[in-house]
Amino acid sequence: MKKAVQLTGLSQTELVSFVETLGEPAYRGRQLFAALQHRRQRSFDEITDLPKDLRSRLSDIANAATLKIESRYLSDDGTRRYLMKTHDNLPVETVFIPEERRDTICFSSQSGCPLQCTFCLTAQLGLLRSLTAGEIVEQIQIALNDAYGTGVKPPRGTNLVAMGAGEPLLNLDELLKALRVMADPQGMHIVPNRVTVSTAGIVPRILDLAQTSDRPHLAISLAAPTDELRDELMPINKRWPIDELLSACKVFEKTLKPNERLTFEYVMLDGVNDSDEQARQLANLLNRHNIKSKVNLIPHNPADPLPYRPSPDETVERFKHILESKGVHTYVRRPRGRDIFAACGQLAARQVTLTSLVGADT
Ligand code: SAH
Numbered sequence: 001m002k003k004a005v006q007l008t009g010l011s012q013t014e015l016v017s018f019v020e021t022l023g024e025p026a027y028r029g030r031q032l033f034a035a036l037q038h039r040r041q042r043s044f045d046e047i048t049d050l051p052k053d054l055r056s057r058l059s060d061i062a063n064a065a066t067l068k069i070e071s072r073y074l075s076d077d078g079t080r081r082y083l084m085k086t087h088d089n090l091p092v093e094t095v096f097i098p099e100e101r102r103d104t105i106c107f108s109s110q111s112g113c114p115l116q117c118t119f120c121l122t123a124q125l126g127l128l129r130s131l132t133a134g135e136i137v138e139q140i141q142i143a144l145n146d147a148y149g150t151g152v153k154p155p156r157g158t159n160l161v162a163m164g165a166g167e168p169l170l171n172l173d174e175l176l177k178a179l180r181v182m183a184d185p186q187g188m189h190i191v192p193n194r195v196t197v198s199t200a201g202i203v204p205r206i207l208d209l210a211q212t213s214d215r216p217h218l219a220i221s222l223a224a225p226t227d228e229l230r231d232e233l234m235p236i237n238k239r240w241p242i243d244e245l246l247s248a249c250k251v252f253e254k255t256l257k258p259n260e261r262l263t264f265e266y267v268m269l270d271g272v273n274d275s276d277e278q279a280r281q282l283a284n285l286l287n288r289h290n291i292k293s294k295v296n297l298i299p300h301n302p303a304d305p306l307p308y309r310p311s312p313d314e315t316v317e318r319f320k321h322i323l324e325s326k327g328v329h330t331y332v333r334r335p336r337g338r339d340i341f342a343a344c345g346q347l348a349a350r351q352v353t354l355t356s357l358v359g360a361d362t
Contacts, residue, residue: 005062008036008141009134009174011181022057030186036064037187039151040141046150067092067138072146079337081347082142086111086135090128093164093347094139096147097336103147104159107139108347109175110166115200117234119223119267121303121341121348122165130171136178139164140188158190162197162216165347169197169205179216192216198265203240206248210255218252219263219296220245224273225281233273246289253291261329262293267344268311268319269300279319283326294329301335301343 010018015036016029028050035047042065044055058064067084070091074080080096090111097104112125140160148154160182162168168175175197182190195216199206209215222242224230230237237245249262256262264286268274286293297320300310311319316332323330335343 006066006132006134007032007058007062007064008066008137009132009177009181012037012184012186018062022054024054028054032058033184034186037137037181037184040145040188041150042138042141042145063087063134065138065141067135067142069142069146073337073340073342075337075340075342077336079340079342080143080146081337081340081342082139082146084139084142086131088129091125091165092131092135092139094143095164095337095342095347096143098147102157102159103154104161105140105143106161106163107136108164108166109136109162109168109171113166114170115167115234115236117200117221117223117236119233119269119300119306119308121306121346124305125165125348127166130166130174133174133177133181136175137181140182140190144188158188158194160190160195160216162195163219163344167200167202169199169202169209172205172208176212180214183214196263198263200234200236201240201245202236203244203248206245206252210248210252215255217260217263219265220249221265221267222282223265223267223269225278225285229273233269242285246285246291249291249293250289253293256292260292262291264293264295265298265333266295267298267300268316270309270311270315272308274311274315274319276318276322279322280326283323283328286328287326294331295323296331296333298333298344299335301338301346303341303346303348 012033015033016026019029031049035041041047044059044064066087069082070085071083078098082094084092092108092111095106110130111128113122114127116123144154179192182188192214196219197216198219200221223233227241297316300308320330337343
């Protein structure tokens with residue numbers, strides 16, 4: 001593909017400057033922003049409020065969209081998974097999760113992932129590359145357009161979670177850029193307060209995020225209460241062990257708003273990290289660091305090559321009870337879209353044949 005400017009990653013101000021370099025007036029940039037970010041139009045042909053010759057000049061040097069939908073899967077529970085391809089043919093996955101009062105879109109920050117968490121299927125892809133701001137924005141546009149139609153305002157609010165493929169804090173600049181574009185009230189208007197970024201624990205970037213104004217919420221994937229076990233499950237722990245990670249969380253805590261809490265995610269692996277003793281260790285660890293936080297227990301989503309089983313429901317409940325008895329706020333995350341490989345840790349560009357496959361388009 002020709003080297004073209006990805007317009008979906010540009011802010012309104014940047015789009016104005018861009019059209020000015022073409023000798024066009026500033027308002028054309030604002031029109032373009034409204035078309036791309038407010039109406040979520042994905043081809044210049046659709047943007048009929050711009051003159052035809054401008055559209056044709058734009059299409060010579062820029063892209064209104066770069067991701068293509070390859071497959072779309074619909075779960076029994078209403079969750080949708082999109083498998084897309086970048087212009088250089090790399091997989092990108094996004095999950096749309098309708099809930100009663102809001103929708104949640106789980107997007108990817110990288111194609112593949114360089115971290116080697118043993119319970120996560122994405123690890124098997126390795127890192128293909130980090131995604132651009134435009135590619136991040138487009139995932140949200142594609143999911144909203146598919147759910148509601150191009151140009152239609154979503155009837156419910158949209159929450160975003162950077163919990164798809166990849167380690168978002170290894171792509172922090174592009175991620176924050178995408179979030180700034182999406183926050184614009186004249187665009188999608190999804191504000192950082194509606195966004196949660198999950199990290200395996202890239203300590204220096206947690207400290208950077210703490211210094212970022214208008215930052216999203218933060219979740220930390222813990223998965224183990226001791227370094228010995230965490231080293232095994234999440235090798236990134238060898239670089240930044242638990243105490244360093246929690247010290248960074250303590251710094252981040254100072255930036256929490258009154259009602260905000262840091263989230264610790266804990267994937268529950270049967271017989272590996274779900275014993276009563278480990279629940280007590282986890283509670284003691286979090287209490288020792290005394291961070292305003294809550295714990296999300298995530299029952300493991302199994303996938304063929306992964307050597308784990310999900311903890312039984314009773315074990316999850318007991319684990320939760322022990323944490324709560326020690327004053328730790330604990331929630332259990334209900335798995336969504338397991339049947340279509342859309343649940344946490346299942347994103348590895350799987351092409352599955354299902355009766356619920358609803359076809360592909362762009
Ligand atoms: N790399 C980031 C973003 C991925 S978020 C991170 O590690 O936080 C995905 C969440 O799902 C993480 O909390 C991760 O620990 C969890 N997860 C990964 N594999 C899983 C699996 N097979 N079952 C359940 N949760 C899983």
